[in-house]
Amino acid sequence: MGKVAIYPGSFDPITYGHIDIVERALEIFDKVIIAIAENTEKRPLFSVEERLQMVRTLFKDAPNVLADSFKGLLVNYVAKTNAKVILRGLRATSDFEYEFHMASMNRSLNTHLDTLFMMTSKDYFFVSSRTIKEVTKLGGGVEGLVPDLVARRLKEKFKLPITKKRQISWDD
Numbered sequence: 001m002g003k004v005a006i007y008p009g010s011f012d013p014i015t016y017g018h019i020d021i022v023e024r025a026l027e028i029f030d031k032v033i034i035a036i037a038e039n040t041e042k043r044p045l046f047s048v049e050e051r052l053q054m055v056r057t058l059f060k061d062a063p064n065v066l067a068d069s070f071k072g073l074l075v076n077y078v079a080k081t082n083a084k085v086i087l088r089g090l091r092a093t094s095d096f097e098y099e100f101h102m103a104s105m106n107r108s109l110n111t112h113l114d115t116l117f118m119m120t121s122k123d124y125f126f127v128s129s130r131t132i133k134e135v136t137k138l139g140g141g142v143e144g145l146v147p148d149l150v151a152r153r154l155k156e157k158f159k160l161p162i163t164k165k166r167q168i169s170w171d172d
């Protein structure tokens with residue numbers, strides 16, 4: 001069966017910060033399940049289906065990465081799988097309080113589960129789905145911070161022009 005980690009979150013949308021955590025977790029776990037929460041307090045930009053589709057496309061060549069969605073309590077979802085570990089990425093110190101709170105609550109709800117934190121790589125510690133959305137909406141570039149597919153989907157959502165890689169022409 002092997003070791004399985006559940007990586008929960010909103011993934012609205014998935015960024016290279018998330019992908020980096022998944023890739024590094026695969027060095028420790030045999031399987032990582034990206035679990036998209038359906039009912040967070042946040043009003044998502046992308047529907048659960050859209051988020052699932054993006055994640056599945058990005059990991060189509062990685063058979064040990066699965067994408068799923070869940071409603072209700074995370075611990076109840078995890079209990080239905082054979083995973084014992086909830087995986088979360090930690091960026092700067094500001095994430096700590098929220099994450100500590102959530103991990104403690106989850107542990108109090110189910111003492112058989114543990115939360116494992118991985119530090120985000122230095123290249124992505126400032127990347128969040130929230131700022132990616134804001135920057136794109138306001139016309140800023142997010143190349144290198146999210147996969148091209150995600151950058152395109154964001155532009156479609158915000159009805160921004162999707163620019164092809166610039167062709168050099170002697171006429172302009």
Ligand code: PNS
Pocket residue numbers: 008009010011037040072073074075101102103105106
């Ligand atoms: O990417 P996010 O938005 O930081 O992820 C937060 C998430 C989805 C992991 C958290 O809100 C969650 O687990 N929601 C499911 C409902 C639940 O179990 N709430 C109690 C957690 S203390």
